[in-house]
Structures are given as structure tokens and as C-alpha cells.
Amino acid sequence: MRKKKADKAGWGAHEQPQQHYLVEPRHLAGGGDLRHVTEYLRASGWKDKSKTGGPLVFDSPDKNVRVGYDPFTQPGGWTISGKATASQDAWHATFGQQVPVEIVAGLTDALHQPRSAHAPNVWAPLVQAGWTTEQKGHVTSVSPDKNAWLQFHQTGxxxxxxxxxxxxxxxxxxxxxxxxxxxxxxVQAFTAALADPDPVMRPLGHVPASNRIRTTSNSVLPSQLAAWQQARITAARAATWARNAWAAGQPRATARPSATAGKARARR
Structure with a gap:
């Protein structure tokens, strides 16, 4: 009995570490684990509309935005679409399959996060990260390694x-x-994730073959990976709960006193 209790208490010591690599720059790290995006959406109250064996499809709680991932078409990848509303035109974004999920999540995470009080500046995260910006026909910003870019393409x-x-x-x-x-x-949330200098982690066998990336080997326990993933999900759930609690506490619109009085007089 003592041995069984000791084994149960120290279960983590019996885990086998797995070989992972920290890859930089992140824009060359490869696609990564789709769950980095989808589980955050799920934890934020998005509805999973995916069909077994088909593309991934998630709808926002208000049904105004859809996020999908389709590996079965060419070129395939992510699509994020917003419906037209009273205050917003319809919009659309496509991400290729090899866009790192951490960069995709820059935009998808921002779909359900509070907006900053400051006016957005798409170029600011790139400038702060040392990207160079020039205007030769189209405004273009290029990463320090010259291997990634952002362009505002306008032909008319x-x-x-x-x-x-x-x-x-x-x-x-x-x-x-x-x-x-x-x-x-x-868009600013996307550029912030794109320019983020922090490396991203990829498991053995999922590191792109390129001499333009730098890797650092790490042995990671499965429980560590699970804890990191759970922390991200927990943060999404907490933010969603806080947002819903705030919305529930807002006073409902009521008729103005003058309008009510007018109706009362009309009934006399």
C-alpha cells in the first residue's frame, strides 16, 4: 500500500520527456498545433460547427464571425470572416496552412478581447520590433531577417x-x-503576433528544414505541455466569464419618462 501511494504521489517522476525545439524567428516555424487556436475559441464560448472528417468551423457567440480551417482544398488554410453589421462592413482574412498558429491566434484571440482605448496602429508593433518600412508604390514593412513582410496593397x-x-x-x-x-x-493584433520576437515551440519532426531558422533543443514533460495549454484555456474562460458578467450587470434600456407620460395622456 505504501508503494502504491508513493507511486501515485510521484507520478510525474515516471513521465518520459519529449524532445521539442524552440524555433525562431517565429514566422518560419511552420504551422503548429491547430488546437492553439481552436481550443481558445471553444473556451471563449464559440460554437463548434465542424462535421466529422470535414473542415473545422467555429461560429462566434453572436454569429457575426466565423473561423474555419480547411486542409482538404488548395491552397487550404484558415479563413476568418465577419458579417456586415450596422457599424461594420463585411470583412475577410485568409491564412495559409504554414502560417504559425501563434500568428493566426494574434487575430483570432483579439476577436473576443476588449479593444484598447487608443487608436490602432498597424505598423507600430513592426517598427518596435526593428522592421523597416518603405513606400515604393505600396507601403511595405520587412522583417530584420528579410524573410517576412507586410504590405498595404492599393491599386485604386x-x-x-x-x-x-x-x-x-x-x-x-x-x-x-x-x-x-x-x-x-x-490587423494590429495580427502584426503584433507577427513581429513578436519570442520563439515558438515545435515537437521533434515538426521543425521546418531551413537554414534560416535557429533552434534550441528542450526536453519537455507531457504534464508541462498540458499545463501550458490549460493555462491558455483557463485565461480564455476567465475573460469570457468576466465579459458575460459585466454585460449581465448593465442596466436594460427603459422608456423615457416623457414618452411614458405621453402615452398615458393619450389613453385618457
């Missing part, structure tokens, strides 16, 4: 979009296209 009135991409010595690895009607705070 009403013909504009954001275009980002990355390449290695083997050629183009991914593209992102975001319509000009996309809310600016979402």
Missing part, C-alpha cells in the same frame, strides 16, 4: 488589402490576405 479606390508573407531558401512558405474593411484593432 476600393481596391486595397493587407498582404503578408514569408519565405525561406526554398521559396514562399505562406501568405496572409486581409481585406481593408477588417477592423484595424484586429
Amino acid at each position: 479606390p476600393g481596391e486595397a488589402f493587407w498582404w503578408a508573407g514569408a519565405r525561406t531558401e526554398h521559396g514562399r512558405t505562406w501568405d496572409v490576405v486581409i481585406t481593408a474593411t477588417t477592423p484595424m484593432h484586429l
Whole structure:
């Protein structure tokens, strides 16, 4: 009995570490685990509309935004679409399959986070990270390693979009296209994730073959990975609870006294 209790108490000591790598720059790290995006959406109250064996589809609680991932079509990848509302035009963003999930999550996480009181500045995160910006036909910002870029591509009135991409010595690895009607705070959240200097983790066998990346080997326990993933999910649930609690505490709109009085007089 003592031995069984000791084994149960020290179960973590019997885990087998798994080989992972910290990869930088993150824009060349490869796609990564889709659950980094989808589990955060699920924890934030999004409805999973996916069909077994088909593309992933998630709808926002208000049904105004849809996030999908389709690996079965070419070129495939992520699509994020927003419906037109009274205060917002319809918008659309596409992310190739090899866009790191941490960069995709920059935009998708921001879909249910409070907006900053400051006006969005799409270029600011890039400038702060040492990207160089120039205007030769289209405003373009290029990463310090020259392997990633963001461009505001405008060919005429009403013909504009954001275009980002990355390449290695083997050629183009991914593209992102975001319509000009996309809310600016979402575009800024994307550029902040794109320019983030922190490396991202990839398991053995999932590190792209390129001499333009730097890797640091790490042995990671499965319980550590689970704890890191759970912390992200817990943060999403807490933010969702706080947002819903705040909305529930707001006073409901009531008829103005003058309007009520007018109706009362009319009934006399």
C-alpha cells in the first residue's frame, strides 16, 4: 500500500520527456498545433460547427464571425470572416496552412478581447520590433531577417488589402490576405503576433528544414505541455466569464419618462 501511494504521489517522476525545439524567428516555424487556436475559441464560448472528417468551423457567440480551417482544398488554410453589421462592413482574412498558429491566434484571440482605448496602429508593433518600412508604390514593412513582410496593397479606390508573407531558401512558405474593411484593432493584433520576437515551440519532426531558422533543443514533460495549454484555456474562460458578467450587470434600456407620460395622456 505504501508503494502504491508513493507511486501515485510521484507520478510525474515516471513521465518520459519529449524532445521539442524552440524555433525562431517565429514566422518560419511552420504551422503548429491547430488546437492553439481552436481550443481558445471553444473556451471563449464559440460554437463548434465542424462535421466529422470535414473542415473545422467555429461560429462566434453572436454569429457575426466565423473561423474555419480547411486542409482538404488548395491552397487550404484558415479563413476568418465577419458579417456586415450596422457599424461594420463585411470583412475577410485568409491564412495559409504554414502560417504559425501563434500568428493566426494574434487575430483570432483579439476577436473576443476588449479593444484598447487608443487608436490602432498597424505598423507600430513592426517598427518596435526593428522592421523597416518603405513606400515604393505600396507601403511595405520587412522583417530584420528579410524573410517576412507586410504590405498595404492599393491599386485604386476600393481596391486595397493587407498582404503578408514569408519565405525561406526554398521559396514562399505562406501568405496572409486581409481585406481593408477588417477592423484595424484586429490587423494590429495580427502584426503584433507577427513581429513578436519570442520563439515558438515545435515537437521533434515538426521543425521546418531551413537554414534560416535557429533552434534550441528542450526536453519537455507531457504534464508541462498540458499545463501550458490549460493555462491558455483557463485565461480564455476567465475573460469570457468576466465579459458575460459585466454585460449581465448593465442596466436594460427603459422608456423615457416623457414618452411614458405621453402615452398615458393619450389613453385618457
